[in-house]
Amino acid sequence: MEKWANMKLSWQWFHRLGSPRWFYQKTSAWLPWLGAAALLLLAVGCTWGLGFAPQDAKQGNSYRIIYIHVPAAFLALAGYYIMAICGAIGLIWKMKLSFVVMRAAAPIGAVLTFVALLTGAVWGKPTWGTYWVWDARITSMLILLFLYLGVMALSGAFSRELSGDKASALLALVGTVNIPIIYKSVDWWFTLHQPATLKLTQASTIDPSMFYPLITMIAGFYLFYAWVLILHTRGLILQREWRTQWVRELLGQSAPAAKA
Amino acid sequence: MHPARKQRLILVVLLVALSSAAVGFVTYAMRSNMDYFYAPKAFAAGEVPFDKRIRAGGCVVPGSIVRDGSSLDVRFALTDGEAELEVVFDKILPDLFAEGEAAVVTGKLQEGGFVRADQVLAKHDESYTPPEVAESMSGGASCHGDPKI
Numbered sequence: 001m002e003k004w005a006n007m008k009l010s011w012q013w014f015h016r017l018g019s020p021r022w023f024y025q026k027t028s029a030w031l032p033w034l035g036a037a038a039l040l041l042l043a044v045g046c047t048w049g050l051g052f053a054p055q056d057a058k059q060g061n062s063y064r065i066i067y068i069h070v071p072a073a074f075l076a077l078a079g080y081y082i083m084a085i086c087g088a089i090g091l092i093w094k095m096k097l098s099f100v101v102m103r104a105a106a107p108i109g110a111v112l113t114f115v116a117l118l119t120g121a122v123w124g125k126p127t128w129g130t131y132w133v134w135d136a137r138i139t140s141m142l143i144l145l146f147l148y149l150g151v152m153a154l155s156g157a158f159s160r161e162l163s164g165d166k167a168s169a170l171l172a173l174v175g176t177v178n179i180p181i182i183y184k185s186v187d188w189w190f191t192l193h194q195p196a197t198l199k200l201t202q203a204s205t206i207d208p209s210m211f212y213p214l215i216t217m218i219a220g221f222y223l224f225y226a227w228v229l230i231l232h233t234r235g236l237i238l239q240r241e242w243r244t245q246w247v248r249e250l251l252g253q254s255a256p257a258a259k260a
Numbered sequence: 261m262h263p264a265r266k267q268r269l270i271l272v273v274l275l276v277a278l279s280s281a282a283v284g285f286v287t288y289a290m291r292s293n294m295d296y297f298y299a300p301k302a303f304a305a306g307e308v309p310f311d312k313r314i315r316a317g318g319c320v321v322p323g324s325i326v327r328d329g330s331s332l333d334v335r336f337a338l339t340d341g342e343a344e345l346e347v348v349f350d351k352i353l354p355d356l357f358a359e360g361e362a363a364v365v366t367g368k369l370q371e372g373g374f375v376r377a378d379q380v381l382a383k384h385d386e387s388y389t390p391p392e393v394a395e396s397m398s399g400g401a402s403c404h405g406d407p408k409i
Contacts, residue, residue, distance in 0.1 A: 129356075
């Protein structure tokens with residue numbers, strides 16, 4: 001019996017987490033720290049990678065685009081899981097806040113995917129000799145961009161907000177199959193894109209003098225992503241909850257005379 | 261967990277599992293079509309059609325690059341460790357094209373068993389090293405650019 005009471009308690013924090021107001025108030029204090037840490041890491045990583053890391057023996061200076069390309073691609077993939085998992089939590093627990101985070105993650109992920117594709121094209125011209133090829137890696141990455149755009153379009157296509165939430169969460173969940181395909185495409189098929197440089201199980205094939213600025217940039221991109229995601233989520237919360245008492249008080253407006 | 265939530269959780273897991281399986285089967289069925297290029301052994305085995313534009317990829321065999329004296333033609337051989345494929349090309353090669361590096365060529369397979377390419381792309385490898393380090397490491401036998409080749 002006591003065990004059951006504990007179980008109930010342990011779910012309570014989870015439900016409180018679902019309150020947009022709680023989220024908005026809790027994150028206010030985090031934002032300056034998160035933003036400062038993200039900008040600091042990005043500034044250090046950029047200066048280090050572009051100014052102080054050595055040239056590559058074969059590619060010369062053009063390899064330096066890795067310091068944007070790889071972190072952007074990392075977060076484009078990781079951000080998709082964040083979006084899809086938020087969609088799943090929203091569907092299962094009917095949690096409004098979770099859907100809001102899912103909606104907030106879609107445009108950020110789309111921009112990061114676009115940055116990865118664009119920097120890849122700019123990089124491809126001097127190294128491969130072409131801006132674009134339809135190999136498995138690049139094509140699956142383009143599909144990721146369309147999935148993000150699809151989630152954005154679908155979430156806004158319904159007059160009832162909840163219908164848009166549910167439909168786009170389903171699309172986001174179905175699209176998760178693309179993430180391992182993108183990740184493994186360079187190993188499963190012959191592609192023009194080279195295999196992964198940063199490996200989980202083996203030593204990475206990048207010199208330490210180039211690796212440290214890269215890992216700094218990846219960490220900076222993670223913090224930047226968290227910062228932007230929270231900022232965007234807060235904006236969407238205000239938009240959704242503008243009728244409520246706490247938002248009106250926050251914005252310095254008087255409460256509505258009659259509550260709907 | 262509330263039974264209704266549990267049911268929705270099962271539905272979500274089923275949705276992801278089934279759609280992944282569907283996409284997995286489709287990609288498995290198309291696996292050879294997902295390859296960006298043929299390896300030289302596919303040419304040797306006669307799997308490559310003659311009348312279609314195809315792509316071939318492999319390691320540029322060291323010492324195989326020969327420039328024609330009277331035309332812009334350059335000949336080189338690609339290898340995957342099992343077979344070699346001769347390629348003829350008459351345009352500008354990309355900067356990173358070199359012996360011992362991987363390349364992907366687009367063109368048509370000719371009667372003589374060689375490929376006349378209209379595009380040559382360099383396939384660079386996944387390792388990044390400063391010039392000093394690269395010099396001290398040089399002399400590796402395997403092809404850069406693709407561990408599968």
